[in-house]
Amino acid sequence: MITATDLRLTFGKGTPLENPALRGMSLTVNQGEFVTVIGSNGAGKSTFLNALAGEVLVDSGQIIVDNLDVTKLSTHKRAGRVARVFQDPLAGTCEGLTIEENLALAIKRGQRRGLSAAVKKQYMEQFRDSLSSLNLGLEKRLGDKMGLLSGGQRQAVSLLMASLTPSAILLLDEHTAALDPKTAAFVLELTTKIIDEQKLTALMVTHSMKQALEVGDRTVMLHQGQVVFDIEGRDREGLEVKDLLGLFEKQRGLEVDDDSLLLG
Amino acid sequence: MLSDIAFYGAVETGLIYGLVAFGIYISFRVLDFPDLTVDGSFPLGAAVAAVLIIDGVDPWLATGAAILAGMAAGAVTAILNVKLKILNLLASILTMIALYSINLRIMGRPNVALLTEETVLTPWYDLGLAYHQVPVVLFVIVITISLVLLWRFMKSETGLAMRATGANARMARAQGIATGAMIILGVALSNGLVGLAGALFAQSQGAADVTMGVGVIVIGLASLIGGEAVITPSSVLRALIACVVGAIIYRLAIAFALNADMLGLQAQDLNLITAVLVTLAIVLPGVRNTVVSKFTRSKA
Numbered sequence: 001m002i003t004a005t006d007l008r009l010t011f012g013k014g015t016p017l018e019n020p021a022l023r024g025m026s027l028t029v030n031q032g033e034f035v036t037v038i039g040s041n042g043a044g045k046s047t048f049l050n051a052l053a054g055e056v057l058v059d060s061g062q063i064i065v066d067n068l069d070v071t072k073l074s075t076h077k078r079a080g081r082v083a084r085v086f087q088d089p090l091a092g093t094c095e096g097l098t099i100e101e102n103l104a105l106a107i108k109r110g111q112r113r114g115l116s117a118a119v120k121k122q123y124m125e126q127f128r129d130s131l132s133s134l135n136l137g138l139e140k141r142l143g144d145k146m147g148l149l150s151g152g153q154r155q156a157v158s159l160l161m162a163s164l165t166p167s168a169i170l171l172l173d174e175h176t177a178a179l180d181p182k183t184a185a186f187v188l189e190l191t192t193k194i195i196d197e198q199k200l201t202a203l204m205v206t207h208s209m210k211q212a213l214e215v216g217d218r219t220v221m222l223h224q225g226q227v228v229f230d231i232e233g234r235d236r237e238g239l240e241v242k243d244l245l246g247l248f249e250k251q252r253g254l255e256v257d258d259d260s261l262l263l264g
Numbered sequence: 265m266l267s268d269i270a271f272y273g274a275v276e277t278g279l280i281y282g283l284v285a286f287g288i289y290i291s292f293r294v295l296d297f298p299d300l301t302v303d304g305s306f307p308l309g310a311a312v313a314a315v316l317i318i319d320g321v322d323p324w325l326a327t328g329a330a331i332l333a334g335m336a337a338g339a340v341t342a343i344l345n346v347k348l349k350i351l352n353l354l355a356s357i358l359t360m361i362a363l364y365s366i367n368l369r370i371m372g373r374p375n376v377a378l379l380t381e382e383t384v385l386t387p388w389y390d391l392g393l394a395y396h397q398v399p400v401v402l403f404v405i406v407i408t409i410s411l412v413l414l415w416r417f418m419k420s421e422t423g424l425a426m427r428a429t430g431a432n433a434r435m436a437r438a439q440g441i442a443t444g445a446m447i448i449l450g451v452a453l454s455n456g457l458v459g460l461a462g463a464l465f466a467q468s469q470g471a472a473d474v475t476m477g478v479g480v481i482v483i484g485l486a487s488l489i490g491g492e493a494v495i496t497p498s499s500v501l502r503a504l505i506a507c508v509v510g511a512i513i514y515r516l517a518i519a520f521a522l523n524a525d526m527l528g529l530q531a532q533d534l535n536l537i538t539a540v541l542v543t544l545a546i547v548l549p550g551v552r553n554t555v556v557s558k559f560t561r562s563k564a
Contacts, residue, residue: 118423
């Protein structure tokens with residue numbers, strides 16, 4: 001379970017470019033929940049994810065992950081609890097390393113690393129099994145450099161890497177946004193499959209309202225660094241994009257003028 | 265063309281610069297950390313080893329101390345960068361400058377002669393090899409051991425974490441790797457190897473000199489880049505072998521250039537030749553690719 005309480009963060013404090021990204025953001029995600037997060041540009045989606053991951057530290061507020069206060073911990077100290085897939089398919093893997101080396105890096109996420117060989121025989125079966133579940137034939141290419149794979153393949157491997165060891169939460173940062181529609185659909189399907197099978201707790205930021213309603217079991221909308229609405233269960237069933245827009249306008253008394261939210 | 269002694273001399277120095285190239289491979293290639301500390305840590309290793317040997321310390325112990333001194337110098341550079349957020353290149357220049365004074369302090373004078381002292385090489389002269397072959401034999405052993413250890417390390421969990429740190433720091437952090445600690449460890453390791461090279465150089469040349477570090481970074485880079493041009497560094501092992509091959513080729517090329525009377529080159533032209541060779545090593549692979557692509561465009 002993760003609890004974020006009253007997170008506040010301002011970029012460029014005291015400069016003309018001062019930008020309050022989080023303004024009292026609070027959210028609790030329960031064990032096994034799959035929450036989708038939407039919001040227009042600048043709503044604070046990415047900043048919120050970065051704050052949870054530790055890439056940025058909040059000015060005030062508290063983040064608790066599985067009963068541990070991680071508010072002041074840097075990224076690598078949280079990594080044992082927080083798994084992450086980035087938007088950029090090239091960011092989640094190392095292209096100069098082989099597929100098996102990338103997986104070997106991920107299998108030790110958040111653990112001590114020693115001087116024994118990184119790629120161990122005992123991992124191989126697990127690597128092959130999980131790669132073959134992708135149906136991309138990658139289980140036969142363990143020794144290939146990651147850079148030889150396409151963006152979609154690399155994003156699929158990033159997902160595997162994030163789920164190779166248990167974590168308290170899986171953060172997905174618009175991880176299908178940079179892919180072509182067909183590949184995006186494949187990666188999204190894979191995402192729901194992995195989350196279902198391993199009963200993961202996940203937070204997925206997306207730009208597409210449609211996607212936000214199609215997957216997961218709870219949807220949260222951010223606006224100006226706060227949660228403006230939070231729907232789940234029966235309220236969420238059968239909801240369509242236009243209902244979501246109506247809800248948004250009712251809540252904020254605002255017109256949605258961000259095309260990117262309406263499209264897609 | 266090249267006398268036997270000149271040939272073995274070139275290989276001997278090449279093997280020592282192979283160690284420097286290992287260090288530069290770790291900083292420039294693995295960590296993507298342009299580190300100029302080596303111009304200071306090379307004479308540091310030489311100074312520490314020379315002074316300890318003169319004090320009667322066992323030459324191998326003295327060489328070990330030189331490695332530790334080099335590692336400390338590298339750690340200082342990395343800490344300036346990681347903890348104090350000084351630009352990596354600048355941090356290394358600061359350490360390099362500081363080491364000039366420190367090396368003078370260690371030696372107490374600009375140079376220390378070792379000609380009459382017992383060095384790591386001394387026992388090997390009794391084995392019946394020709395005088396100029398002894399250092400080559402010993403240094404081949406040293407560099408082979410270093411290569412195997414370094415290769416094993418790069419394949420280990422920690423080594424892999426170090427490679428990920430240099431290749432994709434954000435991803436490395438997300439995997440729980442303390443990237444700052446990896447940079448400190450890597451730059452220390454790199455300069456430890458350079459310290460070792462300095463210690464061996466002083467013992468084989470019979471002196472440590474405060475100016476002997478000038479241009480070491482360029483020679484190391486020349487070896488690294490030249491080696492990569494000959495052996496494509498598609499794996500860690502190939503990259504390390506490329507370092508050694510590049511360093512030996514480089515020293516042989518220098519020896520040939522200086523020996524070829526028709527070129528009219530003299531010892532003082534060494535740095536100019538180095539600069540030209542490095543430029544060629546950087547530019548030529550690109551030229552080759554352009555030429556190749558000109559002939560293969562129709563296929564693509």
